[in-house]
Amino acid sequence: MTAFSRELLRVPTPEAWLAQACDRPDLLLIDHANCEKKAASTALALMFAYAEDLALADKLSRLAREELRHYEQVAKLLRALEIQPQRLAPGRYAARLRRLVARDEPRRELDLMVCGAFIEARSCERFAALAPAIGGAAGDLFKGLHDAEARHFKMYLDLAKRAAARCGESLEERIDAFASLEAELIVSTDSEFRFHSGPLAG
Secondary structure (H helix, E strand, O other): OHHHHHHOOOOOOOHHHHHHHHHHHHHHHHHHHHHHHHHHHHHHHHHHHHHOHHHHHHHHHHHHHHHHHHHHHHHHHHHHOOOOOOOOOOOOOOHHHHOOOOOOOOOHHHHHHHHHHHHHHHHHHHHHHHHHHHOHHHHHHHHHHHHHHHEEEEEEEHHHHHHHHHHHHHHHHHHHHHHHHHHHHHOOEEEEOOOOOOOOOO
């Protein structure tokens, strides 16, 4: 794992998942494109949810634009490789993490930012692992996206620290709760291959 990701992530991506990713480059890129769109839509949704917070909106607006630029990069590669995009059922990863998000404010805001930090941190860790493993144009793309995902992780973590300070909650306790589940989702076998899935069973 990269040094920054050790702040959150407890386990590295399993070698079995990396091998499966290299065997499924089409599916990997299609789901990656979907992830970039979801990341942009999440940032926009948070801007609407906390519309009164202009500082938060400024950061998330820039993040949404960057995520859409990343989507355009992936879409360009899909066209170059003649890979047909398709609708995929979402994996379990983000949905399971969001089950930990509190329903009531102000803790809900804290949890949403912690959740965002974990998703971005795992994306960054996977880009670092995938770039040399998969090689080619996809590897070059993942290598180029690594630094951006590191910035996104740090932005969400800073927003989580800010939310924790304002609501008087323990950031460390919320990180521990998400970290345990995130690690379980990454190392346990999954029923379908996705960018954020665990390794496929069998």
